[in-house]
Structure formats: C-alpha cells, structure tokens
Amino acid sequence: MAATTSTASSSILTTKKNLSSLSLTSTNKLPTFSPLYTSSRRQRFIVLSASLNSKPTVLVAEKLGEAGINLLKDFANVDCSYNLSPDELCTKISLCDALIVRSGTKVSREVFESSGGRLKVVGRAGVGIDNVDLAAATEHGCLVVNAPTANTIAAAEHGIALLAAMARNVAQADASLKAGTLGKWQRNKYVGVSLVGKTLAVMGFGKVGSEVARRAKGLGMHVIAHDPYAPADRARAVGVELVSFDEAIATADFISLHMPLTPATAKILNDETFAKMKKGVRIVNVARGGVIDEDALVRALDAGIVAQAALDVFTVEPPPQDSKLVQHERVTVTPHLGASTIEAQEGVAIEIAEAVVGALKGELASTAVNAPMVPAEVLTELKPYVVLAEKLGRLAVQLVSGGSGVKDVKVTYASSRAPDDLDTRVLRAMITKGLIEPISSVFVNLVNADFSAKQRGLRLSEERIHLDGSPESPLDSIQVQIANVESKFASAISETGEIKVEGRVKDGIPHLTKVGSFEVDVSLEGSIILCRQVDQPGMIGRVGSVLGEQNVNVSFMSVGRIAPRKQAVMAIGVDEQPSKETLKMIGDIPAIEEFVFLKL
Ligand SMILES: NC(=O)c1ccc[n+]([C@@H]2O[C@H](COP(=O)([O-])OP(=O)(O)OC[C@H]3O[C@@H](n4cnc5c(N)ncnc54)[C@H](O)[C@@H]3O)[C@@H](O)[C@H]2O)c1
Numbered sequence: 001m002a003a004t005t006s007t008a009s010s011s012i013l014t015t016k017k018n019l020s021s022l023s024l025t026s027t028n029k030l031p032t033f034s035p036l037y038t039s040s041r042r043q044r045f046i047v048l049s050a051s052l053n054s055k056p057t058v059l060v061a062e063k064l065g066e067a068g069i070n071l072l073k074d075f076a077n078v079d080c081s082y083n084l085s086p087d088e089l090c091t092k093i094s095l096c097d098a099l100i101v102r103s104g105t106k107v108s109r110e111v112f113e114s115s116g117g118r119l120k121v122v123g124r125a126g127v128g129i130d131n132v133d134l135a136a137a138t139e140h141g142c143l144v145v146n147a148p149t150a151n152t153i154a155a156a157e158h159g160i161a162l163l164a165a166m167a168r169n170v171a172q173a174d175a176s177l178k179a180g181t182l183g184k185w186q187r188n189k190y191v192g193v194s195l196v197g198k199t200l201a202v203m204g205f206g207k208v209g210s211e212v213a214r215r216a217k218g219l220g221m222h223v224i225a226h227d228p229y230a231p232a233d234r235a236r237a238v239g240v241e242l243v244s245f246d247e248a249i250a251t252a253d254f255i256s257l258h259m260p261l262t263p264a265t266a267k268i269l270n271d272e273t274f275a276k277m278k279k280g281v282r283i284v285n286v287a288r289g290g291v292i293d294e295d296a297l298v299r300a301l302d303a304g305i306v307a308q309a310a311l312d313v314f315t316v317e318p319p320p321q322d323s324k325l326v327q328h329e330r331v332t333v334t335p336h337l338g339a340s341t342i343e344a345q346e347g348v349a350i351e352i353a354e355a356v357v358g359a360l361k362g363e364l365a366s367t368a369v370n371a372p373m374v375p376a377e378v379l380t381e382l383k384p385y386v387v388l389a390e391k392l393g394r395l396a397v398q399l400v401s402g403g404s405g406v407k408d409v410k411v412t413y414a415s416s417r418a419p420d421d422l423d424t425r426v427l428r429a430m431i432t433k434g435l436i437e438p439i440s441s442v443f444v445n446l447v448n449a450d451f452s453a454k455q456r457g458l459r460l461s462e463e464r465i466h467l468d469g470s471p472e473s474p475l476d477s478i479q480v481q482i483a484n485v486e487s488k489f490a491s492a493i494s495e496t497g498e499i500k501v502e503g504r505v506k507d508g509i510p511h512l513t514k515v516g517s518f519e520v521d522v523s524l525e526g527s528i529i530l531c532r533q534v535d536q537p538g539m540i541g542r543v544g545s546v547l548g549e550q551n552v553n554v555s556f557m558s559v560g561r562i563a564p565r566k567q568a569v570m571a572i573g574v575d576e577q578p579s580k581e582t583l584k585m586i587g588d589i590p591a592i593e594e595f596v597f598l599k600l
Pocket residue numbers: 127128129148151152155203204205206207208209226227228229230258259260261264265286287288312313336337338339340
C-alpha cells in the first residue's frame with residue numbers, strides 16, 4: 001500500500017466551504033418526529049423512528065396553492081394559519097416540525113428560539129429568503145429550502161408589464177378616466193415613450209433578469225446587463241452585453257432591477273448613483289424594495305433625473321399609506337404581485353411542498369439554502385462512510401478521560417481518488433456530530449455541524465493521503481485523532497501521543513480497524529468493549545464465557561497484538577449493553593490490564 005501523503009489540511013473553522021446537508025437527525029425531544037440513525041445492515045441514511053401514525057406537523061403561515069397543501073397532507077398534519085402576529089407565530093412554532101412562508105412572514109431568530117428545537121425545516125414558497133434569519137436557522141440546525149424556479153416567468157412577465165405600463169402611463173390614465181364625475185379624457189397628458197430602440201439595463205442577470213432581457217429584446221430594445229457573478233456565455237446566449245455597474249446606469253434609458261437584497265445590494269440605487277444616471281431614466285423594480293434608497297428615489301424623481309418608476313416591491317411592505325413614493329404621480333405601484341399568477345402559485349406550492357416533505361423524510365434537498373447541495377449519487381456512494389465517520393467520532397470522544405477538553409481533532413482520509421474527486425464535507429460533519437453528541441445535549445446535523453464545532457472551540461483539521469490504486473471506492477480508511485488529551489484506555493494513545501481510531505468499510509459495513517497502535521477488526525454495530533491484556537491462550541474464551549453467562553450476545557471479536565505473548569488489544573462487539581457487574585467481572589480477569597465499554 002504505497003502511499004504518497006499529499007493535499008492540504010483544512011480547518012473546520014477557517015474553511016469557506018459550507019457544510020453539506022442534511023440529515024434531519026434529532027434528539028429524543030421530539031414527540032412526533034424523530035429520525036434516528038440505525039446500525040442495522042439494512043441501513044438507510046436516515047430513518048424515521050416515530051411511530052407509524054405520528055405524523056410531523058407543518059405550519060403553513062401564508063396562502064399556498066391547493067396542490068401543495070394536498071401534497072403536504074399526504075405526509076403531515078397541516079395547519080394553515082394565515083396572518084399570525086409575530087407572537088402567535090412564536091407560540092405555535094413549538095408544535096411544528098416545518099414552517100412554510102412567502103415573503104410576508106418574518107422568520108426571525110425569536111421564531112427559531114421559540115421552537116425549542118422542534119422546527120426542522122423552513123420552506124420559503126418563492127425565491128427571496130431575505131425574510132428568513134438564515135444565521136439563526138443554521139445555528140438551530142434548521143434547514144431552509146426555497147422554491148427558486150416556479151415563479152421566474154411570472155416575475156419576468158410582471159417586470160415587462162410594469163415596463164410597458166410605465167412607458168405608456170397605463171395606470172395613471174386608467175385612474176384618471178375612472179375618477180368618477182371628475183374622470184377626464186386626457187389624451188395629451190398621457191403621451192408616453194416608446195420602448196423600441198431604447199437601452200434597457202438589466203441589473204442582476206439571474207433567472208428573472210435573463211428572462212426579462214429575452215423579452216425586452218423581443219420588444220426591440222437594446223439590452224445590456226450588469227451582474228458581477230453572471231457567466232459571460234449565458235449573456236452571450238441571450239445576446240446581451242455584460243457591462244460594469246457605472247456603464248449600465250450611465251447609458252440606460254430604462255433600468256430593471258433583478259438582484260437579491262444582500263448587504264452589498266442594499267440601497268445600491270442612492271443619491272450618488274442616481275446622480276450618475278441619464279436624465280429622464282425610467283426604473284422598474286420587481287426585485288426587493290431595499291435595493292433602492294426610497295427617499296433618494298423621491299428626490300431623483302422631483303429633480304427630474306428619474307422620469308418615472310414602476311415598483312412592485314418596497315422596503316417596508318405594505319408601505320405606509322402616506323408614502324411619498326407610492327403617492328408620486330410618476331410612480332406606478334403594485335402590491336408585490338410579481339409571483340402572483342395562478343400558474344406560478346401552483347408551481348411554487350408544489351415545489352416547496354415536495355422540498356419540505358423530502359427534507360422531513362431526510363432526503364437531500366436540492367434547494368437547500370443554508371446547506372450545500374450534495375448530489376444524490378455522491379451521497380449514495382458515501383453512505384457507509386458517513387456511518388463510519390460518525391461512529392469513529394463517537395468512539396474517539398468516548399476514549400477521552402473525563403475532564404480533558406477536546407479541542408484539536410485531526411481527520412485523515414486515505415483514498416486513491418484525487419482530492420478534487422472526493423467531497424469530504426458530509427464526512428467531516430458526521431465526525432463532528434459523533435464527537436459532540438455523546439458529550440453534550442446538542443443536536444448536531446449537517447446544517448449546524450460547523451457552527452456547533454466552532455461554538456465549542458473544536459478545531460477539526462483534515463488531511464488526505466493519496467494511495468496508489470484503483471479509485472473505484474471513494475475511501476480506503478478514515479482516521480480520527482484527538483490531540484492534547486488523556487485517555488481512559490491508555491492503549492488508544494498512539495506512538496505520537498494522540499487518541500487514535502481508524503476504520504474502513506468492508507462489504508458495505510463500517511469496521512474499526514485500529515485503536516492506538518493496535519490493529520483490530522470489529523464491525524461497528526451494537527457496542528464495543530476494548531480490553532488490553534497480555535497475549536496468552538484462552539483469553540478470548542474467558543471473556544466470551546463471562547459475556548455468555550451474563551446473556552450478552554457477542555457479535556464479533558478480534559485481537560490485535562504487538563508480538564506473540566506481548567501486549568494485545570481485544571475488541572469485542574456486543575449487541576446488548578453489559579451490566580456494571582458484567583464489566584467488573586471482565587475487569588477482574590487477571591490478565592486484563594485495562595478495558596473500556598464504548599457505545600456506538
Ligand atoms: N416581485 C416578485 O414577486 C419577485 C418574484 C421572483 C423573484 N423576485 C426577486 O427577484 C430577484 C431575482 O430573483 P432570481 O430568481 O432571478 O434570482 P437569481 O439568484 O436567479 O438571480 C439574481 C442575480 O443577481 C446577481 N447579483 C448578485 N449580486 C449582484 C450585484 N451586486 N449586482 C448585480 N447583480 C447581482 C446574481 O449573480 C444573480 O445572477 C430576487 O430579489 C427575488 O427575490 C421577486
């Protein structure tokens with residue numbers, strides 16, 4: 001097994017890679033829904049341990065399409081409670097496993113804190129997740145999923161509708177004509193501007209922005225776009241030139257906003273940027289109100305820099321009745337209707353219901369927002385290694401003697417695969433779970449593993465050893481070492497002074513293959529007793545008969561020794577937890593120098 005040691009070690013604290021999702025494992029605190037790991041041969045990544053008739057509860061806090069509600073009802077108890085106050089939401093949430101919202105509900109830190117750990121998934125029936133406190137969700141191990149595609153066309157169509165309506169004063173002329181006895185036939189007042197040949201700057205060339213661009217080109221407009229992250233080939237495919245922010249705003253006759261609201265985009269249109277625009281520019285916003293400084297927009301309208309604006313979204317929704325912006329004669333407004341078509345709402349409802357049900361079942365969510373997506377085929381391949389990783393973490397931490405804080409953990413993956421071909425994020429998260437859960441009441445899952453480690457001051461570094469050989473299986477072995485601690489089983493300390501456990505997957509079953517410097521081979525099912533003894537005939541029989549007499553079923557036994565008749569470590573897999581008396585009887589066998597019982 002010629003090995004070339006390579007690749008960087010990465011710290012769990014400093015890595016930029018997000019954690020991968022998403023085992024919805026839980027503590028036993030949940031009365032209705034409690035997915036747990038199983039160590040049976042028919043192992044699934046996640047199983048639901050709730051009794052068959054106890055369904056999870058999903059709170060739908062804003063109107064959701066019928067098809068989505070029906071999908072949810074097939075799997076869960078569904079509570080449709082619309083227009084809850086923040087306090088009512090916080091009260092209800094402690095009884096819910098999942099929450100579904102649109103943009104009208106603030107899912108604040110208080111909501112996660114009030115859930116008492118029961119809330120496992122927040123589903124945003126739409127794109128924007130700026131109303132969900134993502135940091136709080138992650139800290140509470142709550143997965144956030146959205147429905148990013150089903151309302152794209154509706155939003156793009158609404159953008160085009162506002163663009164055309166604004167250019168031709170449709171809303172203003174309509175209001176004027178209908179204004180009761182004062183209604184006027186004002187043909188001269190509402191002369192508009194043409195779209196054809198005008199330059200439209202699409203700010204944010206993502207899903208909605210590119211669909212708006214496509215449609216605007218169909219209207220004969222010259223379309224440019226600004227998006228620092230958009231690939232050039234996507235823009236080329238639509239026939240759009242990507243330009244800088246300053247060029248976009250300085251050359252556009254029309255500006256259409258399609259970026260998310262982030263700290264970088266908040267109030268991106270402000271006094272300074274309005275001043276750089278062409279006099280008479282027209283602005284459409286179907287993205288988020290917060291990307292415009294609304295007071296600055298009123299000033300720019302009054303100064304004649306901005307001729308007109310058409311807004312579907314506002315910093316505060318609904319905006320105040322007396323908002324100067326909403327009441328402005330040259331501003332067209334709609335109450336956040338971008339996604340509100342029958343078709344889009346049915347689509348969004350189905351998309352989010354499927355994502356939430358999938359997440360509650362413990363399946364991978366492809367629309368996870370606060371956890372990276374791991375392709376299903378990668379996860380399928382890694383499944384037994386995921387179990388191995390968690391169990392090695394559990395074993396290693398149980399070997400630490402009480403009082404010594406676990407801070408420095410090194411994980412070594414030996415693999416014939418190239419580093420780029422092996423995504424270890426899931427494994428790292430599961431080792432973290434294994435390390436933390438046996439010594440705390442914290443519930444660790446793939447969403448909050450990095451955060452939980454950081455909170456406890458746990459530094460986990462990773463190293464890859466590249467092996468020669470066929471890269472057919474993803475990993476040869478995983479080794480977990482805990483430095484700067486003492487062990488309650490001295491033989492677990494390696495030559496270099498760390499607690500060391502190593503494991504492999506054999507025929508799909510995780511095995512413990514090394515403890516300290518001793519080679520062992522015991523399948524990681526049930527629990528394990530490790531004994532150190534002076535190697536001599538009859539030891540297996542003696543320990544085996546104590547366990548047999550006490551009705552403890554032995555599933556596996558293996559002895560690793562330095563040399564014949566020298567010290568040896570015996571690893572015994574047991575199905576049941578031996579009583580204290582049984583363990584004492586093992587300890588009393590004269591040749592046994594030390595032993596430890598470890599729960600998997
Ligand atoms: N009014 C509505 O009802 C409605 C409906 C759907 C979407 N939206 C909103 O529209 C926006 C776009 O949605 P989407 O589905 O196209 O999202 P998307 O993620 O597909 O696209 C957003 C694009 O913005 C780009 N971007 C990020 N920062 C930027 C910056 N500083 N400058 C320029 N571009 C930047 C991203 O690279 C991305 O390409 C979101 O804010 C979403 O919430 C509103």
